[in-house]
Each structure stands twice: as C-alpha cells, then as structure tokens.
Amino acid sequence: MNLEFGKVTLVIIFMLVPIVGIVLGMRAPSLRSKIPLIVAFFAGLIPIVSLYVPKRFLSGDTGMSPRLDQWLIIVAGFALLLGITNVIQNSTRKIVRRTPGWPYAAVLLSGLYLMSAFALYGWWTGDGIGIRPDGSSTPFNWVYVAIFQPLQATIFALLAFFIASAAFRAFRARNTEASILLVAAAIVMSGRVPLLEFLAFPFPFLHESAANASQFMGRATEWIMDVPNGAAQSGIIIGAALGAGSMAIRVILGIERGYLGLGKSE
Amino acid sequence: MLALLVAPRLADASAPETSPPPPPELPAPLDFTAADRPSDSGGAITLRWKDPADLPAGVVFDVRRASDPSTEWTDLAVVEPGAETYVDATAETGTVYRYQLRLRGTETPDTLGIAGATGPALVSDPVSAADNWFRVERINSLVASVLFITIILTSIGAARSGKEIFIRRIAGLNAVDEAIGRATELGKKVLYIPGIQSMDDIQTIASVAVLGHVARSTARNGTDLDVPNKDPLTFVSAREAVRAAYLAEGRPDLYKEEMVNYVTYDQFAFTAAVSARMIREKPAAIFLVGYFFAESLILAETGQSTGAIQIAGQADPTQLPFFVVTCDYTLIGEELYAAGAYLSREPILLGSMRGQDIAKALLIFVGLTGIIAVSLGMSWFVNLVRTQ
Numbered sequence A: 001m002n003l004e005f006g007k008v009t010l011v012i013i014f015m016l017v018p019i020v021g022i023v024l025g026m027r028a029p030s031l032r033s034k035i036p037l038i039v040a041f042f043a044g045l046i047p048i049v050s051l052y053v054p055k056r057f058l059s060g061d062t063g064m065s066p067r068l069d070q071w072l073i074i075v076a077g078f079a080l081l082l083g084i085t086n087v088i089q090n091s092t093r094k095i096v097r098r099t100p101g102w103p104y105a106a107v108l109l110s111g112l113y114l115m116s117a118f119a120l121y122g123w124w125t126g127d128g129i130g131i132r133p134d135g136s137s138t139p140f141n142w143v144y145v146a147i148f149q150p151l152q153a154t155i156f157a158l159l160a161f162f163i164a165s166a167a168f169r170a171f172r173a174r175n176t177e178a179s180i181l182l183v184a185a186a187i188v189m190s191g192r193v194p195l196l197e198f199l200a201f202p203f204p205f206l207h208e209s210a211a212n213a214s215q216f217m218g219r220a221t222e223w224i225m226d227v228p229n230g231a232a233q234s235g236i237i238i239g240a241a242l243g244a245g246s247m248a249i250r251v252i253l254g255i256e257r258g259y260l261g262l263g264k265s266e
Numbered sequence B: 001m002l003a004l005l006v007a008p009r010l011a012d013a014s015a016p017e018t019s020p021p022p023p024p025e026l027p028a029p030l031d032f033t034a035a036d037r038p039s040d041s042g043g044a045i046t047l048r049w050k051d052p053a054d055l056p057a058g059v060v061f062d063v064r065r066a067s068d069p070s071t072e073w074t075d076l077a078v079v080e081p082g083a084e085t086y087v088d089a090t091a092e093t094g095t096v097y098r099y100q101l102r103l104r105g106t107e108t109p110d111t112l113g114i115a116g117a118t119g120p121a122l123v124s125d126p127v128s129a130a131d132n133w134f135r136v137e138r139i140n141s142l143v144a145s146v147l148f149i150t151i152i153l154t155s156i157g158a159a160r161s162g163k164e165i166f167i168r169r170i171a172g173l174n175a176v177d178e179a180i181g182r183a184t185e186l187g188k189k190v191l192y193i194p195g196i197q198s199m200d201d202i203q204t205i206a207s208v209a210v211l212g213h214v215a216r217s218t219a220r221n222g223t224d225l226d227v228p229n230k231d232p233l234t235f236v237s238a239r240e241a242v243r244a245a246y247l248a249e250g251r252p253d254l255y256k257e258e259m260v261n262y263v264t265y266d267q268f269a270f271t272a273a274v275s276a277r278m279i280r281e282k283p284a285a286i287f288l289v290g291y292f293f294a295e296s297l298i299l300a301e302t303g304q305s306t307g308a309i310q311i312a313g314q315a316d317p318t319q320l321p322f323f324v325v326t327c328d329y330t331l332i333g334e335e336l337y338a339a340g341a342y343l344s345r346e347p348i349l350l351g352s353m354r355g356q357d358i359a360k361a362l363l364i365f366v367g368l369t370g371i372i373a374v375s376l377g378m379s380w381f382v383n384l385v386r387t388q
Helices: A005-027 A030-052 A064-099 A102-125 A139-170 A176-192 A194-202 A204-224 A228-252 B002-012 B136-160 B171-186 B202-221 B230-250 B266-280 B293-306 B320-328 B334-344 B348-373 B378-387
Strands: B030-036 B045-050 B061-066 B074-079 B086-088 B096-105 B190-193 B225-229 B261-262 B285-289 B311-315 B328-334
Touching: A005 A030, A005 A064, A005 B136, A030 A064, A030 B136, A064 A102, A064 B030, A064 B230, A064 B261, A064 B266, A139 B293, A139 B320, A176 A194, A194 A204, A204 A228, A204 B334, A228 B136, A228 B202, A228 B261, A228 B311, A228 B334, A228 B348, B002 B285, B045 B096, B045 B285, B074 B334, B136 B348, B171 B190, B171 B202, B171 B285, B171 B311, B171 B328, B171 B334, B190 B202, B190 B266, B202 B225, B202 B230, B202 B311, B202 B334, B225 B230, B225 B266, B230 B261, B266 B293, B285 B293, B293 B311, B293 B320, B293 B348, B311 B320, B320 B328, B328 B334, B334 B348, B348 B378
Parallel strands: B190 B225, B190 B285, B225 B261, B285 B311, B311 B328
Antiparallel strands: B030 B045, B045 B086, B061 B074, B061 B096
16 A cells, blocks of 8 residues: 555545544534534645645645645535436426426436436447447437537527627716727727728728728727726736635635635634 | 760779768767756756857757666757757656766768767766755745735734724625615515636635625525526535525524525536526526626626626626626625625624735835836846746
C-alpha cells in the first residue's frame, strides 16, 4: 500500500473526521455543525497553501491539492445520484397528484427511462452509446444527435431575439444615462458593422466619404471599448476579486455559515 | 568530331585533384550550468548556456545526461541555437545527474562539410532536482494576501468589540424583502436560481448564503419558494440551506422537499425548463443570483415578460449588462459577495465588508502610485507587483 503523507492526511481530514463527527454528533448535536466547518477550513486552506508551497505532497501531480479536485468530482457523482432521485420523486409526485403541468413531468420521466433503457441496451449488446464500428448510430446516440442537440440549439438561438428585445428596452432615451448609452451603442454598432458603406452603396459619389467615416467609427468604437468600458470592467473585476477574497476568508474561518444553512449561534 | 567531344573530358580527368577545404571546427558552448529549477515540486533541472559567437549554420546542441558517477551518456534532447536554455523535466528528485552539452553539425546538403561533426563537449557539475518549500516568485502575492487577511481580521475584531460600522446602502438587497412581500400579497411563489455553477465557485457559495436569507423571509411570510438547480452539489447545499432556514424560523411545517429541486445537468435543457416554469407559474419575484453564462439573458428576459420583480447578482462582467438591462435590481461584482453579510446584519460579517473597503482604498493608492511610477520611468514598480 502506498502511504503517501498527502494521501493519508486527506483521508484523515475528509473521511475520518466527518465519520467521527457523525458518530459524535449522534450523542452531542452541537458537534454536527462543527465538523462541516472543520472540513471547510481545510478544504479552503489546502489550495491556498499550495499556491505558495510547491512541495510534491501538496502541489505535485498526485499532491493534496490536485487530489482534492479529483475528490470533488467523485462527490459530485454521488450528488448527481441524489439529483436524479429528486427528479424522479418530484415528477412522480406531480403525475400522481395531477398537479398543473403534470404531462410535462410524464414526458420528462419517459425521456429519462427511455435514455436509460437505450444506455443499458448499448451496454448489453456491447455497442456502447456512441457510433457502431460500421458507422451506424446506436439508439442512444441517434436520440442525442437527432433530437436533443437540435433542441439545445433551438434554445440557444432564442438568445438572438432576446438580445434584440433587451437592446430595444435598454436604448430608449429615458434619461441622461440611457441617452449616453444610446449614443455609445450607436457608435459601437456602426463601428462593428459596415453600416455606412451599406447605406452609401446606391450613391457612388458617397463611397469614399462613407469608407472614411466608417474607419473613424471603427477607431471611436475601439476607444469606447478600451477606455471607458475597459476601465469600468477593471473596476468591477477588482472589486469582485476583493469581495471574493473577503468571502473566502469568512468561509474558511467559519464566520460565514449561510451556505451550510447555519446561523451565527450554531 | 569524336576527338572534339572526348577531349575536354579527358582534360578534366587528367587535371590534378584539389582537396576540399577543411571543415570549420565547431566551437564549444559558453558558460554551461545546470541547476535545480527553483520553486517547483522537484523533477526538473534547468540547463543554461550561451551560444558561441559566429555559430555556423546547420548546427544543433546535443543535450545528454548521465547519472553521477556513471559516465554512460544518454541522449536527452536536441536544442536549436538561440534557445540558450533547456529544462529537463524527466529528472528524478534526489538523483544526482551530470549533463553534457556539445554542438553537432546537421546541415543537409552538407555544404560546409560539418554534418555529423561534433564540437567539444562541456560537462556540468553534479546536480539534483529538489522538492522545494516555497515559490520565491510569489512573495509579493503572499505579502499582499497576508496584508489583506490582516485588514479583514482587524476589521472583524473592531466590529466584534461593538464599534459602529457604516455600510453604504445597496438598493438591490433592500429590495429583497419588498420582492418577497409582493409575492406574499399576490399569493404567488418566489423563484430563486442559484446560478449554474458548482459549489467550488465562490459566487455559488455567496448565492447559497443569500438563499438562506431569502428562505428565512419566505418562511416568515409563509410564501412558496421554488429553487431549481442545474448542479447536483449546489442542489444538495441549497436544500440544506433552505431546510435550515425554515427550521431557524420555527416553520418546519412549511418546508417541502420539492421546494429545492434538481432539473438537469444540461445548460440549455435547464434554461428551457426554468423558462417554461416562469411562463406557466408566473412567480411574483425572481432571484438570479450566482454564476450564469449564455442562459442569463434568456432567463432574465423570460422573467421580465412575466412581470415579476427581478433581482440579479453576478460578479463576472460579461453577463452583467444583460442583467442590468432586464432586471429591476442588479448586485454588481462585490455586492454579491457582500449580500450575505448585508442581509444578516451580523456585526462580524459587516466588519469584513469594512475591511474589504479599506483594502480597496489601499489598492487604489497602489494603482495611482503605479501610474506615477511608470510615468516617471520607474519600471521596478511593475516587477514589484507582477504576479507569477
């Protein structure tokens, strides 16, 4: 057995401590809230220390910090099982109680069971869930490619229409700020697309002027994006980074407990 | 005629043979050193040298390695002139090696006559890769982090001692109770979407903290709450936060398992499901707090079309404009992280917000100093704050 220091420490902190905590928590309920805070402390501390300490047991390829990321994936896998169970429970409850919209729940469950059946079929036949060696699709892959992906693309494509409707609302000149936004947007849009050339197309004597004006708009667009927009974005990013740092300190030290569903007294 | 054709060839054949010029001697590399690559987890040794002047074309450097004290050289790499450095990332930590560096001619066609020729070999001192304790190049980042933590902890200490702390008003957070109150009056539900990222994202942690406060408020008011989730870990955490909030408010009877529900792991399937829920159930208040990608505008526009009060929060500037345009209130950047502290009004948490503001003031000072220093040509300042 390979008893690396990092691996053993991780097992103690993230497996033995929670198990001991659960056992002790049965006798003393106040301990139940302490164990997650201890685990959160180490889970937050290890990546930060590994930023400055390159020791192999901590930051190497198989060190504590990379291994912690791998463990997160394993935990997420178990959490996904809980999620799927929740979907089945909620959808079944809707169908049984005939709550409004229950046919949608029926469609959801049908899809869930059908795809599971196709996956099991692929496993049974040895074809898997992708393309067969002869190039034909397995049932799982066919449903994914011919039904699911077009539906995904459809929802994504809605974004274009929503951008148009949101832009219409944003660019109404209701007050000074909105008016500035409107002017800036008009410059950026005309700088990003050859609008002036398009408008001047039927009038050959305007072609050169339109090209010059378009170049000017392009430069103005770059200035707007790099200077005022870039400065505002930098301000937001710096503020957010400090906020994230402050939040991280609160979480690691157990001062912020809201994400665990705990109050200050717990 | 035949004599005319053959004579020149005979003349060529009878000409005395001229010996080719001797091939140029390949020089040795200069200042060859091998040392452990600093600030790493071991397993790497850095070789440095200087190319000799007037290097002929068509030559490469052969890098060879031997485990000390053995002299059995094994080929390691071929390096083109100009690189002047090579990192051996295959070294074993703790093993002592010696490295050999020499020039070798490779030109094809061999116009200089040096193909295959090798120059004098230089051998490095014995060296081994070390598993280091500290990343020296990150000392500035460490100092800044320690300073930041000290400021936050000092501010928390001051808050704990009862010192009055002024926190500026955040409109979006003041509107939380208003939005939930409206949902209560209309008898409609509150929809809370904690982003689509997992709990390893600090924005999601902040969002779940805000969710705890929203859940306490819905528990007090007896308002229905709906929390659809895309990420399974976020789902589990959100469920715990909501359950604890209802318990804390003494209303466990109002808590229902289906309040916090899992939808799907697919981004756009999640978007479609939540958008459809907005249209069918018309919630009175919608919270979009956390990390969102392309679905931000689809969700916010759909919510806007239902007439709900919308409060959004995101720290990433790429999606913020969409929320600003479509939502009634938007928590911008740091406001999202401050939300939990602001809503709880706990002095200790508010103290950290104060510390955050002090750190921001310091950062502005450093930024202005940097602008002045660089304008005056003091480039050392840039290196001082450069992170690696």
